Amino acid sequence: MTPKLSRYATRLPSSPVREILSVSQQPGMISFAGGLPDASVMPTLPVSDSYANVMQYGTSDGEGILKQNLVKWLASEGFECSAEYVMITSGSQQGLDLVSRLLVDEGSEVIVEDPTYLAMLQLLKGLGAKLLPINLGENGVDLESLEQQLKNSQARMIYLIPTFQNPTGYCYTEAERIAVAELIDRYQVTLVEDDPYRVLNFDGVFTRPICHYLKTATWVYLGSFSKMLWPGLRTGFMVAHPALFPWLMRSKQAADLHSNRLGQAIIAEYLQQGLLADHVAKLQAHYKEKRDYMQTLLKTHLPATVRWRLPSGGMFFWLELDQDTRQVLVKGIESGVVVLPGTAFAVEKSADHTLRLSFSQMKPADMEEGIKRLAKVLAQLQA
Structure with a gap:
């Protein structure tokens, strides 16, 4: 039997992030798609x-x-x-x-x-x-x-x-x-x-x-x-x-x-x-270091045609590319790196050539390897 759903239910789209995160769990996959806080800097959960x-x-x-x-x-x-x-x-x-x-x-x-x-x-x-x-x-x-x-x-x-x-x-x-x-x-x-x-x-x-x-x-x-x-x-x-x-x-x-x-x-x-207050200062220093490292990696490995603005806070870089980033997603998964196309965030204007990359949960070695894999994907799509 097919349920009779409300108009709300039939209009409700699925979450692209949640769907992509399932791919991120595959062995050997490096993901920039999520926006999860880094568990390594969470305070110990108290018991009282x-x-x-x-x-x-x-x-x-x-x-x-x-x-x-x-x-x-x-x-x-x-x-x-x-x-x-x-x-x-x-x-x-x-x-x-x-x-x-x-x-x-x-x-x-x-x-x-x-x-x-x-x-x-x-x-x-x-x-x-x-x-x-x-x-x-x-x-x-x-x-x-x-x-x-x-x-x-x-x-x-x-x-x-x-x-x-x-x-x-x-x-x-x-x-x-x-x-x-x-x-x-x-x-x-x-x-x-x-x-x-x-x-x-x-x-x-x-x-x-x-x-x-x-x-x-x-x-x-x-x-x-x-x-x-x-x-x-x-x-x-x-x-x-x-x-x-x-x-x-x-x-x-x-x-x-x-x-x-x-x-x-x-x-x-x-x-x-x-x-x-002290914990927030620790968070700011921790995530700033990750942001700065991703900035260095992007400058080092991505082609000059990729554009972005250094974020002054938060968890994300927003990249503008020449390639259709829906293709970058597909080819990236084949190469072991998951990115999130900007189309998921678009209202009216096209976001087909944008990517959101999260640095918040990334370990330095994974971040470097992931950016290198992304660079190879972009080079393949340009060829």
């Missing part, structure tokens, strides 16, 4: 007798002690907020799901960067949103394109990743953040700001959230502990404008009642002990 009090159901918005410590940390990062409007989520991906379901009906217009985060594309397409792209290129966000989309649409929501964007690695300047905030206030659209990579800041660039600059528009700010602590705990957070928070609380209650209390307790204790 105090965790016994998390066995019962908890509150939908999260543990108070975690929210209070999170608010202190966000303030140190330049974003003042109240614990009253903080919600702990099951990873920041759940936050994206909750806010999208709250704001998007079938046919609703949503403004997004092009390219953008593929899992958000998966979600919005499943909901039947009409995507309105704004170009994000080497010179940053196209403010003229953004204003035209705002002026000529009835967009309910704008989704941005302004800090070490996935997939391009671009980080908005302070001037861009202020200009974007002014446009959002002028046209009164809800900003959903996705900010999972902010702690991976290698060059000390400006990262204050755009939400900080909004005066009248509603907003939701999303973050994650996955990139700085333990991704397996699936603990993220959402800070919301007071007008939106009660509705998000209802959405959370309907989704899963509350997030993992044990994970919240472990992270809260880590924050309360004041360990995060």
Whole structure:
């Protein structure tokens, strides 16, 4: 019997990353496709007798002690907020799901960067949103394109990743953040700001959230502990404008009642002990070394026709090639190297000649061998 599915189910695309990751598990394969944190720099997972009090159901918005410590940390990062409007989520991906379901009906217009985060594309397409792209290129966000989309649409929501964007690695300047905030206030659209990579800041660039600059528009700010602590705990957070928070609380209650209390307790204790600042400094030094090494390898082994911009943070390089990168994927797998074509992140403009390469989990020897294999693939395709 064929099940009778909802329109959401029939529109919902599969995740290219998840499909490619299965190929990455083959023996001898070197993969640049995923964006997984490096387990070698994760803190030791603590064990404590105090965790016994998390066995019962908890509150939908999260543990108070975690929210209070999170608010202190966000303030140190330049974003003042109240614990009253903080919600702990099951990873920041759940936050994206909750806010999208709250704001998007079938046919609703949503403004997004092009390219953008593929899992958000998966979600919005499943909901039947009409995507309105704004170009994000080497010179940053196209403010003229953004204003035209705002002026000529009835967009309910704008989704941005302004800090070490996935997939391009671009980080908005302070001037861009202020200009974007002014446009959002002028046209009164809800900003959903996705900010999972902010702690991976290698060059000390400006990262204050755009939400900080909004005066009248509603907003939701999303973050994650996955990139700085333990991704397996699936603990993220959402800070919301007071007008939106009660509705998000209802959405959370309907989704899963509350997030993992044990994970919240472990992270809260880590924050309360004041360990995060030193750990973040360690992460930044560790990943910066990997970024710099990949930069050296790319310069050494790839042809001069390949173009990229050195990311100032995050986990990814975004490469532009002369070859169709869907062919590079196929030939790469045959040669023992897995890459992720940019087509997975494309909204409207072509990304057929782009690649996202992750350096976060790579060991130096594997990174070098993988880049050499990629270089050979590109040479074969050019021949």
